[in-house]
Amino acid sequence: GSTIGILGGGQLGRMLAVAAAQLGYRTHVYAPDRESVAAQVAAQHSQAAWDDEPRLAAFAVACDVVTLEFENVPVDTLRFLSGHVAVRPGAAALEIAQDRLAEKRFVAGLGGRTAPFAAVPDRAALDAALAGIGAPAILKTVRMGYDGKGQARLAAASDADAAWDAIGRHPAILEGFVAFDHEFSVILVRGTDGEARVWDSPLNVHQDGILAASTLPPPPIVRDQQAEARAMMERIAEALDYVGVLTGEFFATADGPVFNEMAPRVHNSGHWTIEGAVTSQFENHIRAVAGLPLGDTAAPRLPVTMRNLIGRDIDGVPALLADGACHLHHYGKAEVRAGRKLGHATWVGTEPA
Ligand code: ATP
Ligand code: MG
Ligand code: MG
DSSP states (O other), rough: OOEEEEEEHHHHHHHHHHHHHHTOOOOOOOOSOSSSSSGGSSSSSEOOOOHHHHHHHHHHHSSEEESOOOOSOOHHHHHHHHHTTBSSHHHHHHHHHHHHHHHHHHHTTTTTBOEEEEEEEEEHHHHHHHHHHSSSEEEEEESSSTTTTTEESSSGGGGGGHHHHHHOOHHHHHHOOOOEEEEEEEEEEOOOOOOOEEOOOOEEEEETTEEEEEEEEEOHHHHHHHHHHHHHHHHHHHHHHEEEEEEEEEEEEEEEEEEEEEEOOOOGGTTTHHHHHHSSSSHHHHHHHOOOOOOOOOSSSSOOOEEEEGGGGGGGGGHHHHHHEEEEOOOOOOOTTOOOOEEEEEEEEEEOO
């Protein structure tokens, strides 16, 4: 059989490896992390740095195609690998998704609606940005943020010093605070032939900047706005000649869907597709990068609820195991930490008890 290489060692890689195995592929995980939950289920594992060229070259030789589960893989690593093996999605998508400024400019350039934003390379630029955008606003590091880390909210211009310190004085972007009704995502998959499919958009609820739950069906405003958001994500995927799953996060507002950010990978808000859709995001990502036909994205049984198990939520596992309607996913991470995603649970065709 063929081997699919996965860059990154987290739970997304783990679920990709399971889907790949079901389709008859072997997986080879490449991740610098000492604890890799993806490597626990992969056929092979290389634990090495992103810039270790001899190890990367050996990995490339062992794989028929390489994909990723982590969008902060250095672009240089992707470029190096691309000289040896097909890498899907490619460096262009990562380069944009790793940089919040480049991402917002790219999407605005394609006609997408974003929050008002301004570059904040230094402290002085923050005052200028605030004068233009006004408060309330959110200051975000341009690179490396996730789960709401590297962000500070400003209720008034007088919060500027505190916000600048809170994000570690890194190059940043200031965004106007979007008054949204709901958050939702578009999960799209695009094949090597350019065919794109989407799943129904879930409603996403965040707590403390971390996704807590995704549910379907979403409220009417999300259903009304998903078509425009999908069209946006299709334009983005086409412009990048993207292959694989691409996720867009949106705010549903009175003015229509507002693009927040994208992830060039499978996404937490798509975990419900494992049991809730005919073909999961993980299976369709593997199909796409392997050059296979895409599977049906329909969600035949509603309602669907996916809840994350974050930190001490994992103590609820015995109760979830006792719930005959619950599909439990335990990521097998060694360490329980507050704010860490340790598993998720999904209910299909019924509300959670
Ligand atoms: P993720 O874990 O999804 O990658 P992240 O750290 O990249 O998160 P964002 O998605 O940009 O951060 O922001 C986290 C959350 O903060 C959003 O889901 C939303 O609830 C809120 N938020 C972000 N930007 C704005 C904004 N401009 N206006 C209002 N709320 C916002
Ligand atoms: Mg993000
Ligand atoms: Mg986000």
